[in-house]
Amino acid sequence: MPVTANWNDSNKGYIESRFCDPWTIEEFIEARKSWHRMIKAVEHQAPILLDLSETRQAPPGVLRHFCAIHRTPHPRQGHIYVTGATPLYEKIVPHLAAGVADPNKSLRLVDSAQDLLNPG
Numbered sequence: 001m002p003v004t005a006n007w008n009d010s011n012k013g014y015i016e017s018r019f020c021d022p023w024t025i026e027e028f029i030e031a032r033k034s035w036h037r038m039i040k041a042v043e044h045q046a047p048i049l050l051d052l053s054e055t056r057q058a059p060p061g062v063l064r065h066f067c068a069i070h071r072t073p074h075p076r077q078g079h080i081y082v083t084g085a086t087p088l089y090e091k092i093v094p095h096l097a098a099g100v101a102d103p104n105k106s107l108r109l110v111d112s113a114q115d116l117l118n119p120g
Contacts, residue, residue: 003027005034014047014078014116015039019055025065036074045078049113053084063092070107080107081116 002023008014015038017031039046048069069080082093093109110116 001027003031005031005038007038008049008113008116012038012042012044012046014049014081016049016051016113018051021055021057023055023059025059025061028062028065032069035077039074039076042076045076046074047078047081047116049081049083049110049116051083051113052086052089056086056088058088058092066092081110082107083110083112083115085109 002020004016004018006016008016015035017035019028035048082089085093093107
């Protein structure tokens, strides 16, 4: 599947969502719905890692739909982490956090998933 949504491990520490070309806005919307269902199933705050390392293309409307991550978050959604951003996505990513007032839902660029496990 071009856009996946899975827990990182059995402890359900964070959601890992991988994007592989070609992917569509509809697949991304389905992944977001999965995130909400997954977060509802746990009692802790759940960060989300967007792994963009296997995508080089962006479907039309991607910015609007990526920004929706913060417009309609689950109350226990944690920070959004982005890894593998290509130059195309590096231009898009700063817009994702526009207008986010909640400090627990910020957006952070990371080198790898390991940065979520060992912050600092």
